[in-house]
Amino acid sequence: GLSIFNTPSAWRAADLERKKRWVYELTASDIEQLEGALLETKRQGLEVPNIGIDDFPLGDLADRLSQMLVELERGMGLALIKGFPMERFTKPDAGTIFWGIGAHFGQAVAQNAFGDVLGHVRDLGKDWTTDMTARGYQTTLYQPFHNDSCDVVGLLCLRTAKTGGLSSIVSSVSIQNFMIENRPELAKLLQESFYVDRRGEQMAGDLPYYLTPIFNYHAQKLFVRYNRMYIESAQRFDEVPQLTCEQIEALDLFDTLCHEEGLRYDMELEPGDMQFLNNYVALHSRTAFEDFPEPDQKRHLLRLWLFTPGLQDVPNVFRMRYRDMDAWQENPRQPIYKLDNVMNVSSH
Numbered sequence: 001g002l003s004i005f006n007t008p009s010a011w012r013a014a015d016l017e018r019k020k021r022w023v024y025e026l027t028a029s030d031i032e033q034l035e036g037a038l039l040e041t042k043r044q045g046l047e048v049p050n051i052g053i054d055d056f057p058l059g060d061l062a063d064r065l066s067q068m069l070v071e072l073e074r075g076m077g078l079a080l081i082k083g084f085p086m087e088r089f090t091k092p093d094a095g096t097i098f099w100g101i102g103a104h105f106g107q108a109v110a111q112n113a114f115g116d117v118l119g120h121v122r123d124l125g126k127d128w129t130t131d132m133t134a135r136g137y138q139t140t141l142y143q144p145f146h147n148d149s150c151d152v153v154g155l156l157c158l159r160t161a162k163t164g165g166l167s168s169i170v171s172s173v174s175i176q177n178f179m180i181e182n183r184p185e186l187a188k189l190l191q192e193s194f195y196v197d198r199r200g201e202q203m204a205g206d207l208p209y210y211l212t213p214i215f216n217y218h219a220q221k222l223f224v225r226y227n228r229m230y231i232e233s234a235q236r237f238d239e240v241p242q243l244t245c246e247q248i249e250a251l252d253l254f255d256t257l258c259h260e261e262g263l264r265y266d267m268e269l270e271p272g273d274m275q276f277l278n279n280y281v282a283l284h285s286r287t288a289f290e291d292f293p294e295p296d297q298k299r300h301l302l303r304l305w306l307f308t309p310g311l312q313d314v315p316n317v318f319r320m321r322y323r324d325m326d327a328w329q330e331n332p333r334q335p336i337y338k339l340d341n342v343m344n345v346s347s348h
Helices: 013-018 028-043 060-074 091-105 172-182 184-189 228-236 245-259 316-328 339-345
Strands: 023-025 078-082 119-121 143-146 152-159 167-171 193-197 209-213 215-218 221-224 265-267 274-278 282-286 300-307
Touching: 013 265, 028 060, 028 091, 060 078, 060 091, 060 274, 091 152, 091 274, 091 300, 143 228, 143 245, 167 172, 172 184, 172 221, 172 245, 184 245, 193 228, 209 215, 209 316, 228 245, 274 282
Parallel strands: 023 078
Antiparallel strands: 078 274, 119 300, 143 282, 152 274, 152 300, 167 265, 167 282, 193 209, 215 221
């Protein structure tokens, strides 16, 4: 059957404007706590990824973060931390602080087959439409709405683009509700399995794609998994059945709703902003952007993929995908900040 979810995660753009409970502005004492924790990790010689919650005590800010985690796991499914004075920190120090905040939410995991636990989102001159090993976050192209393969995704903005590069979010719960009310037959199709491309990241002996429904009901909750560009690129495999006209119509409606004025919310992440999203109830996108020519001025975000304690009970199909990450996790790699090294590290 199909279920409508009247939960706080079924928000619309106007709700985010109205209820600012998802935005937290750091106080002067919060920033002191963060600096103190950073200095302590340096004193002990601890570096990412070997910094846990106990290595990064944050006093009152820790209580605020645990409230934020409740909002992420059981509330609206999003949180934005503002007011971090990026200009006072080097990129690696800002990265350590971002990692430390993430440690208060959950366990950070590898985001690609290279074991990157603190990922870089910046243009590597790639084009995922032609390069099947490229991923959208290495390009300047518009990135369609999707969610990542973890419970919570975090972004820290280090540098903004010259123009463009807006962060857009939408409630996938609101999209599901709308589809059930207006086109239930298409909503039903999205409960069936779709083939999704693994983009060359599968383990030895595994298939180069995996199967997952878009709307998943589990433990009285809705879990949405959506990445149309990878659904479409899985069509390159001979044995993958071609998408039917009805499936394409359902995906088209889903995409249209992602961009719907009343549903979609756009924000410009400023340097120091940290955005956290629950992947099961929110999708994110980014508008195309134009960069500054100087390497150090280029748009640059750091990304965390987190598994949090309150979201351990997920549908089985998600566990299959998470097996990939378990393997990537075996050799976590320290973050690389030298940009020429970032450019060369990976096809990912």
